[in-house]
Amino acid sequence: MTGLGCPADLPICNPFQYLHQLVAAILGAILPEPILTILVTALSIGMVTTLVAIIVMSQVWAERRVVGFMQGRLGPNRVGPAGLLQSVADAVKLLAKEIIIPYQADRGPFLLAPLLVLVPSLIVWSVIPWGPGLSVTDLNVGVLFVLAMGAFPTIGILTAGWSSGNKYAVLGGMRAAAQLISYEIPMVLIVMVPVIIAGSMSLGGIVQAQSVAWFVFFLPVGPIALLLFLIAGIAEVNRSPFDLPEAESEIVAGFHTEYSGMAFALFFLAEYANTFAVSAMATVLFFGGWTGPVLPPFLWFFIKAYVVFLALVWVRATLPRMRYDQLMRVAWKVALPVALLTVGATAAEVSLRAMAA
Amino acid sequence: MPTELLVAGGFYTFAVLAILGSIALILSRVIFRSALSLTLVLASVAGAYVVLGADFLAVVQILVYVGAIMVLIIFGIMLTPQQVVLETARDPGKAVAGVAVAAAVFVVTTGVLLGSTWPRSNPTPVDMPTTAILGEGLLTTFGLPFELASILLLLAMIGAIVIAREE
Numbered sequence: 001m002t003g004l005g006c007p008a009d010l011p012i013c014n015p016f017q018y019l020h021q022l023v024a025a026i027l028g029a030i031l032p033e034p035i036l037t038i039l040v041t042a043l044s045i046g047m048v049t050t051l052v053a054i055i056v057m058s059q060v061w062a063e064r065r066v067v068g069f070m071q072g073r074l075g076p077n078r079v080g081p082a083g084l085l086q087s088v089a090d091a092v093k094l095l096a097k098e099i100i101i102p103y104q105a106d107r108g109p110f111l112l113a114p115l116l117v118l119v120p121s122l123i124v125w126s127v128i129p130w131g132p133g134l135s136v137t138d139l140n141v142g143v144l145f146v147l148a149m150g151a152f153p154t155i156g157i158l159t160a161g162w163s164s165g166n167k168y169a170v171l172g173g174m175r176a177a178a179q180l181i182s183y184e185i186p187m188v189l190i191v192m193v194p195v196i197i198a199g200s201m202s203l204g205g206i207v208q209a210q211s212v213a214w215f216v217f218f219l220p221v222g223p224i225a226l227l228l229f230l231i232a233g234i235a236e237v238n239r240s241p242f243d244l245p246e247a248e249s250e251i252v253a254g255f256h257t258e259y260s261g262m263a264f265a266l267f268f269l270a271e272y273a274n275t276f277a278v279s280a281m282a283t284v285l286f287f288g289g290w291t292g293p294v295l296p297p298f299l300w301f302f303i304k305a306y307v308v309f310l311a312l313v314w315v316r317a318t319l320p321r322m323r324y325d326q327l328m329r330v331a332w333k334v335a336l337p338v339a340l341l342t343v344g345a346t347a348a349e350v351s352l353r354a355m356a357a
Numbered sequence: 358m359p360t361e362l363l364v365a366g367g368f369y370t371f372a373v374l375a376i377l378g379s380i381a382l383i384l385s386r387v388i389f390r391s392a393l394s395l396t397l398v399l400a401s402v403a404g405a406y407v408v409l410g411a412d413f414l415a416v417v418q419i420l421v422y423v424g425a426i427m428v429l430i431i432f433g434i435m436l437t438p439q440q441v442v443l444e445t446a447r448d449p450g451k452a453v454a455g456v457a458v459a460a461a462v463f464v465v466t467t468g469v470l471l472g473s474t475w476p477r478s479n480p481t482p483v484d485m486p487t488t489a490i491l492g493e494g495l496l497t498t499f500g501l502p503f504e505l506a507s508i509l510l511l512l513a514m515i516g517a518i519v520i521a522r523e524e
Binding site for chain 2: 034106108109112139140141144145147148149151152154155158159161162163170173174177178180181184188201
């Protein structure tokens with residue numbers, strides 16, 4: 001299954017199938033079928049993980065450059081052309097640094113925490129479709145799966161905060177937990193809007209349901225739902241203006257105060273992987289995913305996702321950090337009621353349209 | 358045949374993980390580590406659900422238990438720093454009483470488990486999305502229990518707000 005403008009025999013348009021054929025051609029004679037399937041799945045996961053790592057590097061560069069320009073300065077521009085290799089240099093630097101474990105820290109959980117944060121952020125990418133049939137797996141509960149994996153890193157952040165043996169880390173962890181729990185509820189509700197319109201919880205199904213019109217144009221609920229989704233999404237990935245768990249002017253660096261070297265880099269990686277997951281989910285749920293004319297589907301997907309990401313960067317460069325009570329008030333007194341009403345209105349509108357048709 | 362092998366392998370892997378997590382949970386003296394072990398148990402149960410074809414249940418298990426309940430438990434633990442490490446019981450009387458209660462619970466539970474007949478469900482897996490069947494079931498056949506559970510949760514929520522309100 002391929003989309004418009006992308007011939008099926010081109011490896012880049014159909015990478016998973018191509019990978020399967022390649023592995024089957026090389027190892028098919030030696031290995032039995034189930035092991036072959038497991039191997040191909042593992043390789044697909046490796047492929048997607050590598051892709052996410054590359055995306056994160058591009059994002060870090062883009063964010064620093066764009067914020068730099070928005071603030072009337074240049075941003076990184078020394079390493080490589082236009083500073084493109086800055087992220088690579090940073091990654092190498094972080095890899096070479098020592099991981100310091102504080103004397104007061106609880107060793108096991110301290111080292112486990114970055115993985116608890118990063119792994120779910122990567123698992124999310126197994127269901128996000130960047131083209132027709134282009135996801136490691138298309139679950140029929142895909143939307144809920146993404147939400148569930150989005151809830152998992154909270155445990156990791158709390159673990160990081162608690163096991164560091166540092167009061168600022170504990171405070172950051174607590175803030176993160178309270179924030180994530182509060183915004184999880186409007187998030188789950190608002191994601192139900194595209195699900196109700198599409199009549200499917202599979203991400204592939206939701207994209208296909210938008211081949212006629214994007215859900216953001218499903219008036220009047222579409223734009224409201226998108227706005228709430230982005231607000232809740234920014235809060236869930238702890239980005240500015242909701243970055244209170246790592247507010248440097250109050251609690252040093254929050255839950256990752258005591259982390260250094262690659263352990264810190266894993267938190268960083270997870271944060272950007274999550275940010276791009278929010279952009280990708282907004283693309284899939286509201287902007288028609290990979291659908292689009294002329295260009296190959298995966299290009300459309302990445303173009304849309306990067307546009308949403310740039311909007312998030314814009315928000316970050318524009319708004320100051322919120323105060324804690326403001327954050328909570330928005331969650332419980334604005335986002336939650338509006339989300340509930342929007343879901344109700346969507347259900348009413350969908351059934352009215354069905355009756356009219 | 359290989360698929361069945363994979364399913365069985367997956368199920369027993371998650372089962373063993375859940376049991377190991379439970380053992381770690383009761384053996385650890387640091388409450389926070391116990392909470393992490395509990396997370397492992399709950400996630401393993403979700404994994405077992407996936408292997409058994411109940412994908413919706415698995416995802417909701419993660420979303421509710423790991424995403425909400427575990428976070429609340431850990432939150433509670435972090436708010437009570439003086440009780441983070443459990444002291445060893447020095448009183449031998451307490452130890453004897455504890456062992457006696459634990460043994461009694463063990464005997465009764467094992468007796469019930471061994472005495473029950475375990476009906477095997479129809480092993481044909483459901484091919485269509487389980488969400489549709491679940492949704493229909495909740496709003497038709499099990500409509501009354503579903504509404505009762507909703508009212509119960511609503512009451513609990515109002516109760517929590519009333520208790521938490523300072524006046």
